[in-house]
Amino acid sequence: MAGRPLRSRSRTVAVVAFDGISPFHLSVPCLVFGDDRTEEGVPRFRLLVCGERPGRLRTATDFAIEAGHGLKAISEARTVIVPSWRDVAERPSEALLEALRRAHARGATVVGLCLGAFVLAEAGLLRGRAATTHWRWTGEFTRRFPDVRLEPNVLYVDEGRVITSAGTAAGIDCCLHVLRSKLGAELANRVARRIVVPPHRQGGQAQYVESPLPAKPGGDRISKTLDWARQRLNKPLGLDALAARALMSRRTFTRRFRATTGTTVRRWLNAQRVAFAQRMLETTDLPIEQVAASAGFGSALSLRQHFARNLDTSPSIYRREFRGSPSNAEGLRRS
Numbered sequence: 001m002a003g004r005p006l007r008s009r010s011r012t013v014a015v016v017a018f019d020g021i022s023p024f025h026l027s028v029p030c031l032v033f034g035d036d037r038t039e040e041g042v043p044r045f046r047l048l049v050c051g052e053r054p055g056r057l058r059t060a061t062d063f064a065i066e067a068g069h070g071l072k073a074i075s076e077a078r079t080v081i082v083p084s085w086r087d088v089a090e091r092p093s094e095a096l097l098e099a100l101r102r103a104h105a106r107g108a109t110v111v112g113l114c115l116g117a118f119v120l121a122e123a124g125l126l127r128g129r130a131a132t133t134h135w136r137w138t139g140e141f142t143r144r145f146p147d148v149r150l151e152p153n154v155l156y157v158d159e160g161r162v163i164t165s166a167g168t169a170a171g172i173d174c175c176l177h178v179l180r181s182k183l184g185a186e187l188a189n190r191v192a193r194r195i196v197v198p199p200h201r202q203g204g205q206a207q208y209v210e211s212p213l214p215a216k217p218g219g220d221r222i223s224k225t226l227d228w229a230r231q232r233l234n235k236p237l238g239l240d241a242l243a244a245r246a247l248m249s250r251r252t253f254t255r256r257f258r259a260t261t262g263t264t265v266r267r268w269l270n271a272q273r274v275a276f277a278q279r280m281l282e283t284t285d286l287p288i289e290q291v292a293a294s295a296g297f298g299s300a301l302s303l304r305q306h307f308a309r310n311l312d313t314s315p316s317i318y319r320r321e322f323r324g325s326p327s328n329a330e331g332l333r334r335s
Contacts, residue, residue: 011078014073014076014077014081015048015081017050018096025113029083033175050070051071052093075106078107078108080111082113083113088141097119110161111165111174111178113174121148129162132155156173222253222256226260229245233272234293234295235296270310277307277315281318281319288303291315
């Protein structure tokens with residue numbers, strides 16, 4: 001797929017910029033979708049940075065940026081990302097809100113990272129849906145938007161064509177999730193490795209993780225144990241096996257595991273196995289039964305149940321979508 005020409009808007013991503021934007025929040029979708037990685041086999045995206053109008057914008061720090069496009073360019077994109085918002089008390093302009101409504105109405109996926117969820121809510125795109133935002137502002141969000149089912153403790157929420165994320169670094173997880181839905185797990189993992197972040201943190205993981213990069217010897221044992229488990233997903237694994245490998249008691253391991261990953265052993269193992277099965281379906285012709293066994297699900301039925309629960313699809317449809325069409329996962333609703 002390297003160097004494949006863009007033949008439609010399917011790989012065009014519009015990122016909304018505004019006066020007072022945080023450079024970090026703006027850089028997250030630009031990092032995931034904007035870099036040229038065609039030499040590594042990752043298709044090139046067309047990234048459009050869109051302001052209210054083209055031109056110079058102030059940032060939240062001591063420099064300015066240049067938006068190359070106005071809001072009209074959003075109509076060219078299949079994915080529209082609002083990377084944050086400058087003030088939760090400020091209603092965005094009607095021009096911006098209407099541009100987002102039109103994008104959603106014509107079938108684009110609209111993403112609100114961090115406080116960008118407030119912008120999507122103001123546009124009415126979250127009404128009756130589940131969403132998340134930065135933990136610090138969940139109370140304000142609930143007060144302002146009671147018709148939205150807020151999930152305050154997760155990394156991101158995928159509602160099909162409307163996706164929201166928690167604060168700051170969770171935006172990276174969310175953008176990788178969107179990338180995975182378009183290109184598949186293997187190519188998304190290549191991008192994650194290049195930018196040196198975990199390849200797959202599911203949206204249901206906790207926002208608050210005490211030790212993302214463990215510095216203590218005990219934390220290092222946790223990391224080594226996770227690497228060990230990833231190489232043995234086809235084996236019976238559980239809390240006891242992992243705690244024994246880490247030379248810790250169940251209680252100590254459970255506490256340190258959650259502090260490191262933000263989730264439980266069972267959920268982490270299921271996420272790793274689903275991701276492994278995705279890669280096998282994308283890159284091999286092995287029968288579904290063999291994929292299930294290699295991923296540690298034991299049976300094709302169990303694999304189908306996990307795919308239905310986590311990806312809203314079946315293994316056979318997943319394989320056909322990702323291996324049968326150049327646009328890969330455009331037909332899949334979630335990943």
